[in-house]
Amino acid sequence: MTLDELPLGATARIIAADWGALVPEEAQRLRALGVEEGAEVRLAYRGVFLARDPIAIEIARMTVALRRVHARAMQVETMPSGGTASAA
Template structure:
């Protein structure tokens, strides 16, 4: 699933990022903010108007506003639910 499809409030790990889908300057800025394979992220908020932009993504101790087009270039994996006995 891509980051824009992640349910609000759920944690996930960035599994792959299609850097070629982004403008080079934007890709560089996102890398500087910590968006890279293996980073843990959480979708904190989804916009309510039109294309539901922007998305508020928590990464580390920051909250970053992303456009959906950027989030679509990022594939995430959700951690497996822990089994309860």
């Protein structure tokens, strides 16, 4: 499952990222914000218009807005409320 497919309010761990699908500067900015493999994220908001942009995720104590194309480059596995990852 990709990050853009995550249900609203769901928590997940990023297990892989297709950095090559992103502009290098955008990939670098996301990594600097902690959006990388192993990070635990929660989908906080999804845009309401046709493109459903932007997507907002909570990571650590931050809320980060992403374009849907960025979220689509992130493979995630969902996590139960207890915090341990499960296969998605």
